[in-house]
Amino acid sequence: MSNATNTIESVLVENRVFPPSDAARNGARIAGMEAYEALCKEAETDFEGFWSRQAKEKLNWTKPFTRVLDESNVPFYRWFDDGELNASANCLDRHIGTPVENKTAIVFEADDGQVSSITYKDLLVRVSQFANALKSQGIGKGDRVIIYMPMTIEGVVAMQACARIGATHSVVFGGFSAKALNERIIDAGAVAVITANFQLRGGKELPLKSIVDDGIALGGCESIKTVLVYERTLSPWNRVEGRDRTFAEVLEGQNIHCPPTAVGAEHPLFILYTSGSTGKPKGVQHSTGGYMLWARMTMEWTFDIRPEDVFWCTADIGWITGHTYVAYGPLAAGATQVVFEGVPTFPHAGRFWQMIEKHKVSIFYTAPTAIRSLIKAADSDEKVHPKNWDLSSLRILGSVGEPINPEAWMWYHRNVGGERCPIVDTFWQTETGGHVITPLPGATPLVPGSCTLPLPGIMAAIVDETGKDLPNGAGGMLVIKRPWPSMIRNIWGDPERFKKSYFPEEMGGNVYLAGDGAVRSADRGYFRITGRIDDVLNISGHRLGTMEIESALVAKTDLVAEAAVVGRPDDLTGEAICAFVVLKRSRPTGDEAKQIAAQLRDWVAKEIGPIAKPKDIRFGENLPKTRSGKIMRRLLRSIAKGEAITQDVSTLENPAILDQLSQTN
Numbered sequence: 157m158s159n160a161t162n163t164i165e166s167v168l169v170e171n172r173v174f175p176p177s178d179a180a181r182n183g184a185r186i187a188g189m190e191a192y193e194a195l196c197k198e199a200e201t202d203f204e205g206f207w208s209r210q211a212k213e214k215l216n217w218t219k220p221f222t223r224v225l226d227e228s229n230v231p232f233y234r235w236f237d238d239g240e241l242n243a244s245a246n247c248l249d250r251h252i253g254t255p256v257e258n259k260t261a262i263v264f265e266a267d268d269g270q271v272s273s274i275t276y277k278d279l280l281v282r283v284s285q286f287a288n289a290l291k292s293q294g295i296g297k298g299d300r301v302i303i304y305m306p307m308t309i310e311g312v313v314a315m316q317a318c319a320r321i322g323a324t325h326s327v328v329f330g331g332f333s334a335k336a337l338n339e340r341i342i343d344a345g346a347v348a349v350i351t352a353n354f355q356l357r358g359g360k361e362l363p364l365k366s367i368v369d370d371g372i373a374l375g376g377c378e379s380i381k382t383v384l385v386y387e388r389t390l391s392p393w394n395r396v397e398g399r400d401r402t403f404a405e406v407l408e409g410q411n412i413h414c415p416p417t418a419v420g421a422e423h424p425l426f427i428l429y430t431s432g433s434t435g436k437p438k439g440v441q442h443s444t445g446g447y448m449l450w451a452r453m454t455m456e457w458t459f460d461i462r463p464e465d466v467f468w469c470t471a472d473i474g475w476i477t478g479h480t481y482v483a484y485g486p487l488a489a490g491a492t493q494v495v496f497e498g499v500p501t502f503p504h505a506g507r508f509w510q511m512i513e514k515h516k517v518s519i520f521y522t523a524p525t526a527i528r529s530l531i532k533a534a535d536s537d538e539k540v541h542p543k544n545w546d547l548s549s550l551r552i553l554g555s556v557g558e559p560i561n562p563e564a565w566m567w568y569h570r571n572v573g574g575e576r577c578p579i580v581d582t583f584w585q586t587e588t589g590g591h592v593i594t595p596l597p598g599a600t601p602l603v604p605g606s607c608t609l610p611l612p613g614i615m616a617a618i619v620d621e622t623g624k625d626l627p628n629g630a631g632g633m634l635v636i637k638r639p640w641p642s643m644i645r646n647i648w649g650d651p652e653r654f655k656k657s658y659f660p661e662e663m664g665g666n667v668y669l670a671g672d673g674a675v676r677s678a679d680r681g682y683f684r685i686t687g688r689i690d691d692v693l694n695i696s697g698h699r700l701g702t703m704e705i706e707s708a709l710v711a712k713t714d715l716v717a718e719a720a721v722v723g724r725p726d727d728l729t730g731e732a733i734c735a736f737v738v739l740k741r742s743r744p745t746g747d748e749a750k751q752i753a754a755q756l757r758d759w760v761a762k763e764i765g766p767i768a769k770p771k772d773i774r775f776g777e778n779l780p781k782t783r784s785g786k787i788m789r790r791l792l793r794s795i796a797k798g799e800a801i802t803q804d805v806s807t808l809e810n811p812a813i814l815d816q817l818s819q820t821n
């Protein structure tokens with residue numbers, strides 16, 4: 157039986173409860189459930205007053221707002237919209253003249269273990285100089301800039317510098333392909349790309365700049381005037397004259413001061429592409445004011461961040477987690493954070509634990525997939541078990557990106573948290589900007605496998621297709637009934653898709669549909685996320701659309717006639733990609749099938765990125781279709797899981813195909 161099925165069963169019978177310890181509760185910003193409930197009540201009774209108070213307290217405004225929420229053009233909600241501020245000033249300048257200015261902002265550990273660090277004051281200088289460098293290249297407010305960088309201080313500096321001059325960044329994860337980069341450059345209409353010659357991961361030097369060149373060469377990128385290259389390694393790279401400049405060249409002689417450009421609260425701070433249920437990724441557009449408020453507030457609420465904390469979020473800046481909890485939140489909160497370039501298994505699978513000991517990390521935030529793979533490694537090699545390191549600095553643990561199975565939760569709790577650290581299982585999405593349903597470490601009794609309760613002011617509910625509330629215990633669709641400050645503002649250039657994807661007419665057009673299924677427990681009303689209800693997969697916490705992978709497969713026009721992609725549960729990665737493929741030639745078997753499958757995997761890696769490579773590829777002469785030609789995906793999902801088909805197949809045009817597809821190559 158698969159692990160995910162196990163997970164569901166064990167969550168259903170999950171009755172372990174872990175109330176906050178006195179240590180976690182004492183001194184917490186939100187101490188005890190009474191405090192949490194009081195905040196929820198305040199948000200309910202005076203919704204706008206609540207957010208107004210938070211926004212005034214937590215952000216520095218160059219021009220104060222007078223309007224809190226504008227609902228005149230639903231679902232295009234506007235927050236604090238006549239106010240002006242700058243995101244970078246709220247992360248850096250605001251600490252100058254306070255004790256934080258000389259505090260370490262970032263401790264950087266490189267792939268090879270070298271450590272460097274930078275204070276808030278010095279980070280402000282670095283960001284200001286780079287912001288001036290961007291200006292010297294003609295980049296300014298409203299321009300879009302693609303960032304394709306490794307996990308480095310420079311990656312954070314690039315994001316902050318864009319924010320400082322009011323340019324909208326769009327970070328593309330360094331594992332995405334030239335084609336993915338090309339599509340994003342075109343969709344965003346970007347004027348520049350900021351990249352590095354190479355990135356270092358797991359002892360290997362992997363190219364970035366040459367992929368940018370390939371992406372631009374695919375065509376349609378005439379908007380790109382400049383490519384800025386951070387020379388991460390000494391290895392040579394190919395320079396395109398007139399377009400490419402190194403960091404050193406553009407930083408030469410730049411002033412260390414750069415006044416932050418004030419922007420309206422609704423000015424797009426960034427666009428981040430994520431997968432949806434069609435082939436084309438969505439450019440999720442976030443605001444400056446509401447987003448920054450959330451980044452700072454959730455650092456305080458969810459992580460209860462304190463001045464002496466060392467915070468470490470292991471996410472890459474290419475994902476939303478790396479935006480909110482690396483590039484913006486920790487800095488807005490004035491925290492010291494660790495930024496890590498490498499991978500958890502290099503040079504050994506005890507690297508995370510070793511780094512926690514070395515940097516005295518007190519808040520550690522990672523993904524269930526990483527935990528599961530490190531459990532596996534520790535089970536097979538005692539030497540990399542967390543018990544070999546001193547993890548007593550830890551105070552709070554976090555989990556993000558996918559459901560954490562109770563077994564992994566318990567292991568994390570015992571072996572990493574020493575049974576002392578609360579685990580915050582944070583549910584959120586690229587679209588929500590930050591945590592929306594999560595335990596609070598000093599308040600919420602924890603139940604393994606549950607993200608527990610919504611943050612104050614988040615009106616989360618579980619409803620049926622018509623938007624009707626369902627009782628606790630009944631599974632349905634997760635929605636958020638009222639807007640919140642850090643919510644997605646638009647899909648870049650596609651307002652119709654924004655409305656259709658997130659605010660269905662059947663629910664009144666003003667309720668945010670998360671795209672996840674969920675159920676609330678009968679006793680506590682705790683939320684448990686049961687997984688996506690659309691055609692989005694979650695592989696190791698990375699979001700991919702089935703249609704996106706199908707489009708990539710059928711783009712191999714010399715070989716593939718048709719393809720259907722589904723997810724199946726996987727012990728390690730949560731979900732795995734399973735592709736059913738019809739070739740233009742006869743169905744291959746044996747070694748030939750293996751060979752073609754390998755070829756197709758490489759092809760998908762080239763089209764999207766290695767994370768999108770299907771784990772299983774099965775060949776058929778056809779796909780199971782209804783008489784009207786619709787592919788029956790639920791049957792494919794059963795086949796992918798290795799389940800016997802018990803569903804009604806009488807509407808199927810070609811039932812015999814099921815047997816063929818059930819055979820593994």
Ligand code: PRX
Pocket residue numbers: 430476477555556557558559560581582583584585586587607670671672685687688694697698699
């Ligand atoms: O299915 C949910 C899952 O990840 C999806 C969002 O993916 P993305 O936009 O890439 O953002 C990931 C990082 C926030 C959600 O729709 N998900 C995220 N967190 C959890 C989760 N599923 C269960 N439990 C979580 N804590």
